[in-house]
Amino acid sequence: MVHENGTPIYSFFTGKGIQDREILVSGFITAIQAFAKEAMISPDGGDIQSMKLSQTLLTFRLIKIHNNDGKLVQFYFVLLTDLGKKQKLEMESLLEYLCLNFLSYNEGDFRNKMRDTFPQLEEFKQFNDFLAPIVNVEWKDIKKRIKPIPSSLLQGMLNEIKDYIPIDTILKFHPKLVRLGPSYVWLSDDLSTEEEQELLYKIKENVSHLLGEDLYNSLVENVKNRLSFVGVKY
Amino acid sequence: MISMSEKKESEKGSLKSQIWIYGCIAVIVYLLIFYFLQPFDESTATLLRGVNLICLAAVSSLIFILVAHQFNWFNTKTGQIIMLITIGFILWTIAEIIFLGYDAREIFLGIEAPDISEADIFYIAGYVPFAIALFWNIRTIKMKFKHVIMLLWIALSILIFVLIIWIVISFFLVAGEITFINIVLAIYPFEDFIIISLVLVLVLKFRSGEIGKPWGLIIIGFILEAIGDIWFFYEDGVLGTYGPYSLADLCFALGYLAYIAGAFYFRWLYKH
Numbered sequence: 434m435v436h437e438n439g440t441p442i443y444s445f446f447t448g449k450g451i452q453d454r455e456i457l458v459s460g461f462i463t464a465i466q467a468f469a470k471e472a473m474i475s476p477d478g479g480d481i482q483s484m485k486l487s488q489t490l491l492t493f494r495l496i497k498i499h500n501n502d503g504k505l506v507q508f509y510f511v512l513l514t515d516l517g518k519k520q521k522l523e524m525e526s527l528l529e530y531l532c533l534n535f536l537s538y539n540e541g542d543f544r545n546k547m548r549d550t551f552p553q554l555e556e557f558k559q560f561n562d563f564l565a566p567i568v569n570v571e572w573k574d575i576k577k578r579i580k581p582i583p584s585s586l587l588q589g590m591l592n593e594i595k596d597y598i599p600i601d602t603i604l605k606f607h608p609k610l611v612r613l614g615p616s617y618v619w620l621s622d623d624l625s626t627e628e629e630q631e632l633l634y635k636i637k638e639n640v641s642h643l644l645g646e647d648l649y650n651s652l653v654e655n656v657k658n659r660l661s662f663v664g665v666k667y
Numbered sequence: 668m669i670s671m672s673e674k675k676e677s678e679k680g681s682l683k684s685q686i687w688i689y690g691c692i693a694v695i696v697y698l699l700i701f702y703f704l705q706p707f708d709e710s711t712a713t714l715l716r717g718v719n720l721i722c723l724a725a726v727s728s729l730i731f732i733l734v735a736h737q738f739n740w741f742n743t744k745t746g747q748i749i750m751l752i753t754i755g756f757i758l759w760t761i762a763e764i765i766f767l768g769y770d771a772r773e774i775f776l777g778i779e780a781p782d783i784s785e786a787d788i789f790y791i792a793g794y795v796p797f798a799i800a801l802f803w804n805i806r807t808i809k810m811k812f813k814h815v816i817m818l819l820w821i822a823l824s825i826l827i828f829v830l831i832i833w834i835v836i837s838f839f840l841v842a843g844e845i846t847f848i849n850i851v852l853a854i855y856p857f858e859d860f861i862i863i864s865l866v867l868v869l870v871l872k873f874r875s876g877e878i879g880k881p882w883g884l885i886i887i888g889f890i891l892e893a894i895g896d897i898w899f900f901y902e903d904g905v906l907g908t909y910g911p912y913s914l915a916d917l918c919f920a921l922g923y924l925a926y927i928a929g930a931f932y933f934r935w936l937y938k939h
Contacts, residue, residue, distance in 0.1 A: 596743060596745055599737045599738055599937050600739060600743070616739070641876070643936065645879070647810055648872065651811075
């Protein structure tokens, strides 16, 4: 993960490589994304979603967060995988899954740390505990066996309802909801307690109306069980 | 305050809905005229029957493809489930085309259509993605049945199963013999039963939500399909009197309309 200023925030490499490779990789990523924004003729500046480099596929995801000074800061999440049988769409889904888990990690603590004016590399090393066991597992097995752990009841409900309501409909619930990738919706910024309650109520109204109150209550129960399992208070 | 563009979109959507509703009504009126007034000679009616069912099956496939698009194709579980249902309708469309092909060959070349053909392979195969999709949908819904509802589902499923068994056995008794053709024809109502039983789970789980209504339309479609299959079995397998104006085909056609209405209702619900 790379800060918009080119500083590597988090990295996880497998196998042997050159020293300080995260600095080299993050420099390269920042440079090509800046090139894309400046050189591409696109109304929103554009950013590169994926690229092939020799035998490596790079998949990118841009996340914007307001830091503690109120400034909108950009972070690039990048997944480097060997080319071969892996499909671009599969890697987009995998990167989305990893982003969601990273942002929700440790009860949303990582997301809060990303808001620091100068987030530090060491603060996120804990995520290795999550990545190390799954780095050699096929994506189809990961998504079957490991569900993203929500950081809050609200994010948990957003993770659940994506299987029942089209993502474009969910995005209309609140302007701070953004698409993380092909499947998931993420709360891009903190909400006040009132806003959060309003959004939860809106989800309850829509899901109960569409799918029935029984199913809504079941979904809430599932999310609460998962939050209890990881010790999150809700 | 509603903007001009939002108002125009809403009017456009309302006009589209009206076109669909009037279109469905027009098709129902056409079918009722076709099957009850029987205005065409046998050859023309045979060809038209085939064209009717091909068009309805193809439209069913298309509408479900649009629903799958709403759920971002294979990127969500619902999208994957809807795509499987679409594959089922595509297989049925191919079956209808083959069935018409054999009828056309009989009319224009005088070569008798076989009693059992490749069309049956596609019809029967079409049930498989339906069943997988519905079973998977049930597994995805993280909600257990209440005991009363579970008992209701079991009771209804047993009732439907016993009814189908009783009817099929009766037909075999009337026919007086068990032939390969009759065995193949008897498979259809049992496949319909499996699908009806699975859709019933969804209707009961979603009974308090709006989404229960399109599933209700789909279950009506499969009930009509089952009635059509049983009627076809009786007319073709037992009496040998199946013709272009058979009410079995009317049931199949109305069944397709029910699927189309259900899919259209899904799209409308998720858009609004």
